Amino acid sequence: MADVLGRERLDFDSPVPLYHQTAQALEAAIEDGRLPEGSRLEGEMELASRLGISRPTMRAALKRLVDKGLLIRRRGIGTVVAPRPVRRTIALTSLYDDLEEAGREPQTRLLSLENISCPPDVTEQLELDLSDAVVRFDRLRMAEETPIARMHNVVPVGLLEIGVEDLERTGLYRLFREAGVTPHMAAQRVGAHRAGAEEAGLLEIEPGAPVLTMTRTTYDKAGRPIEYGSHSYPAESYWFEMTLVNP
Numbered sequence: 001m002a003d004v005l006g007r008e009r010l011d012f013d014s015p016v017p018l019y020h021q022t023a024q025a026l027e028a029a030i031e032d033g034r035l036p037e038g039s040r041l042e043g044e045m046e047l048a049s050r051l052g053i054s055r056p057t058m059r060a061a062l063k064r065l066v067d068k069g070l071l072i073r074r075r076g077i078g079t080v081v082a083p084r085p086v087r088r089t090i091a092l093t094s095l096y097d098d099l100e101e102a103g104r105e106p107q108t109r110l111l112s113l114e115n116i117s118c119p120p121d122v123t124e125q126l127e128l129d130l131s132d133a134v135v136r137f138d139r140l141r142m143a144e145e146t147p148i149a150r151m152h153n154v155v156p157v158g159l160l161e162i163g164v165e166d167l168e169r170t171g172l173y174r175l176f177r178e179a180g181v182t183p184h185m186a187a188q189r190v191g192a193h194r195a196g197a198e199e200a201g202l203l204e205i206e207p208g209a210p211v212l213t214m215t216r217t218t219y220d221k222a223g224r225p226i227e228y229g230s231h232s233y234p235a236e237s238y239w240f241e242m243t244l245v246n247p
Helices: 002-006 018-031 044-051 055-067 095-101 120-126 164-169 172-178 197-203
Strands: 071-074 078-081 086-089 106-117 133-143 146-156 185-194 210-219 225-234 238-241
Touching: 018 055, 044 055, 055 071, 095 106, 095 133, 095 146, 095 172, 106 164, 120 146, 120 225, 146 197, 164 172, 172 225, 197 225
Parallel strands: 086 238
Antiparallel strands: 071 078, 106 133, 133 146, 146 225, 185 210, 210 225
C-alpha cells in the first residue's frame, strides 16, 4: 500500500475536490492491478497521512469507492478491494457451477443438516403436508475463501441421499443429477434487505449492509417440486444479467 500511494500526487490547487482525486487514484490502482482483489487497505488515518489530506476527505473518497462496489468493508477485517462480482444469467444453474465456469474455486461450509417435518412456510412451495418429512440444510458458499452466499435449502425426503461430504464437495443440482433427478424449471424471486447480526457475521460484512436475496422453487421434468431455496448474497459481490425483448 505504501508503494502504491507513494506514486500518487494530488493537485491541491486543482478545482477538482481532493476526495475525488483520491478516489480516482485508488480506482486506477485497482483497475491496473496494483491493488488486487482481496487487498486490505490501511486505516483512514494512515491513508490520509500518506496523501497529506484530512481523515474526513479520505473517508469520503473510500465511501465513493464502496458505493461503486470497488471496495467493501469486511467485519473484523476492515476495508478491502472487492472481489469480482458473480455474474449470473437468468437460467436454471447452481451457484457452484457458475463459480466453476467463471474460473473461481467454489468451497462450501455446511452449517446445519437435519431431517424434520416440513416447515409451515414451505409446504405450499413443495406441495407437501406438515407431516411430510424433508431434509433441511444451511451452507456457506465461498469463492477463494471469501464468503459469497448463505444458502438455506429444503428437499423432500426420498429424492436423494444427502450427506455432509456430498454437500461440501459439490452443488445441489449436481447431486440431483447424480441421483437421476433432473432440475427442469424454477420459480424465482429476487429481493433485498439489510443484513442482521448473524448473517453479517457469516458473510463478513457490516450489520445493516445491503444483501441481495433469492428464493427459488425448482421442479423436475414431471412438474414435481424437488427443492426450495432461500439464499442471501453480499450486494457488491453478485449481479443478475438478463435480456429483455420488446414483444
